[in-house]
Amino acid sequence: MSLVSIEDDESIFSFIYRLYLLNGVKKFDHLVNLKGFFIFPARVEFGTEYLFKKVNESQILQALEDSNRIINQGFDVNTFNHPFGLIEELKDFYHLSEKQDIVFGRLVSRERYSVVIKVCLDCIADSLKTNGFGYHKLEWLFEKKCHKHKKPLIIINEGTRMRTVKQLKLALAGKYGSDEDSNGQKIDHLFYTRNLASKKKAAELS
Numbered sequence: 001m002s003l004v005s006i007e008d009d010e011s012i013f014s015f016i017y018r019l020y021l022l023n024g025v026k027k028f029d030h031l032v033n034l035k036g037f038f039i040f041p042a043r044v045e046f047g048t049e050y051l052f053k054k055v056n057e058s059q060i061l062q063a064l065e066d067s068n069r070i071i072n073q074g075f076d077v078n079t080f081n082h083p084f085g086l087i088e089e090l091k092d093f094y095h096l097s098e099k100q101d102i103v104f105g106r107l108v109s110r111e112r113y114s115v116v117i118k119v120c121l122d123c124i125a126d127s128l129k130t131n132g133f134g135y136h137k138l139e140w141l142f143e144k145k146c147h148k149h150k151k152p153l154i155i156i157n158e159g160t161r162m163r164t165v166k167q168l169k170l171a172l173a174g175k176y177g178s179d180e181d182s183n184g185q186k187i188d189h190l191f192y193t194r195n196l197a198s199k200k201k202a203a204e205l206s
């Protein structure tokens with residue numbers, strides 16, 4: 001199994017998505033809602049917990065914390081403000097709070113929010129060049145513009161979960177708007193993880 005690590009400025013949604021694409025998981029029910037928005041706070045899909053065992057837990061916590069902090073900037077801070085602390089955030093991520101609620105006979109489900117999926121195609125192109133894969137940046141969860149490229153971010157929303165997930169996949173592979181991947185098959189999985197060969201090449205060129 002490929003080892004995947006979270007980039008410093010990567011959103012938790014992006015990391016889950018890349019990990020799933022790499023491992024052939026095709027379910028995104030807890031990541032993207034039926035209308036094509038990220039579901040916040042992020043959670044894993046049932047039955048995929050084992051994939052995260054190979055990931056440094058402090059990286060997951062950091063990515064959760066960062067994504068929460070960034071998204072909080074767009075709302076009244078009191079709405080979130082980590083009511084449960086980091087351990088509870090991690091339990092929520094793995095759906096463990098829900099199981100606990102059932103054990104204790106409580107039916108407290110946490111409120112979820114829709115977050116618009118936005119990307120900067122230039123940042124993705126840069127990452128494809130230097131890392132060999134594209135990823136979704138943390139700051140795109142909240143910002144409307146890419147600070148690096150001084151351009152408005154592109155909103156990825158195709159109206160449904162399936163179409164949006166597919167368009168996000170194309171965007172991260174540097175093929176946004178392309179329809180050549182009608183079966184979702186052609187895009188090389190190496191686009192979603194660190195490609196050492198291309199990194200070496202980039203280092204040689206610089």
Ligand SMILES: [Zn+2]
Binds near residue numbers: 120121124148150
């Ligand atoms: Zn950019």
